[in-house]
Amino acid sequence: MAEDFEHAADVVRQYDKDRYLSALLAPEDHRPGLMALYGFNAEISRIREIVSEPLPGEVRLQWWRDFLEGTSHGAVDGNPVASALAQTIDRYKLPKNGLIAMTEARIFDLYNDPMPNLNDLEGYTGETVSGLIQLACWVLNNGEDTGTATAAGHAGVAYGMTGLMRALPWHASRHQMFLPKDVLDRHGVDLRTVFKGEATPELAAALSEMRAHVRHHMSRVKQAASDVPDTCRAAFLPLSLVEPFLKKMEAADFNPLKDVAELSQLRRQWILWRASGKSVASL
Template identity: 75%
Template sequence: MSTDFDHAAELVRQYDKDRYLSALLAPPQHRAGLMALYAFNSEISRIRDLVSEPLPGEVRLQWWRDLLEGTEHGTAAANPVASALLQTIKTYDLPVQLLSAMAEARTFDLYNDPMPGLNDLEGYAGETVSGLIQLSCYVLNGGKDPATATAAGHAGVAYAMTGLMRALPWHAARQQMYLPKDVLDRHGVVPDTVFRGEASPQLSAALSEMRGHVRHHLKRVKAAAGDVPVHCKAAFLPLALVPAFLGKLEADGFDPLKNIAEISQLKRQWILWRASRRPLERL
């Protein structure tokens, strides 16, 4: 593994431990490619935290889109994640449009615009997390189309929705709302109360509906599991953590605006290891 891939792996270990552990459970010959993809995802998903206003964030996202389209602003070799990503794209003949769509979708993160509706949230999750799972399947399938779009689509939505509910305290603190407006309106949730950190029965009802949507997508993943090649399972391993996170979110006394739904590192490793030894439909 080159130093570019070493750097990518370290970035993933630091900022995306679940995917890092999942990649370690993948076939050795494909781990570097997975780390490059996950490092790229980490870079674009953290931009909001690294800039003080949207415009510099848009510039960073545009840099990645230009790189993927073949228009470099300076040599990619100066950026080890970019270098590792380009090498991975070439090795596995990855569909660049999926990577570009991931970067484009992250523009939403830079602003405090409300998520308009559930369909919009599913679209956002599809372009960000589902796209990443699909690309991971390309890597694990040796660069050939793995025909896993359906399973990856539902898996990404389930994982993303769970992550956004877990991150609600952080997002609310900066007045950013990923919970769909139509769901909030349906349950009478006033966003300003969420931003003030005020939990309410209305918010609990909205989050309960969201957890129901997560479980719906989990069922759809299991229904489509038969179409997923066995060697692509590592791309779906983070999904095995979703039931445990949902359990934390539903625990008695849990405050969705003050508590973080977390499980220990040891338990995460055990869940992922156990899932790696089971069929996908039993994740």
């Protein structure tokens, strides 16, 4: 029903402004499908914020896994986002394994375990962000595989890592750390100082290395961009915000534990609109 997709769009507008704006720049016929996908992503990514402890969060994620696997449980009719997603899966014949992998990866969000190493972080952002880009491409290509796995893989890692660095003050305030332990250890970062909100030269060096990793993945997107059909451009549009965010973080007076790299909505809209007329290689 149209109301389900309208509700999903409201969820995306509230919790994922970048993807909401990028979906508005997609072909009108496929916008509802994108909003359903992005609404699902918003729902599972904010579970940590709406539960008081991990177990209820795991129950919520299990509900989504059961829904995707077709296991009998509470009526989907009571969840407009799930209903919109079910209709989108049917229309575009979306592969459910990618959606299920997204729910499984989000279990990490519920705990304060350290991210072991850079490879694990790339795997996490691959499941949670790259997979979403691939599914968005599937929708934009009217239910056909686009062969964009390589470009989407690197794009998701770049966008995901950037988002986690932007969220560092928020995560550190609750003693959660997504920056990989091997990178932190390489630069001698003491997590006790991070959790106390004390920015140090060691942390600055670790974040500088992380920004270099992001730019490496951005360069790999450009190398693989020839495999991305024009129909899928809207799925990659949020990537156009990565470099502006990185530059904000590199400002001399930027405190990575106090400040959030932010762009005004007007500037975001302008960047995304301008990018919508370019090839993925130019993002």
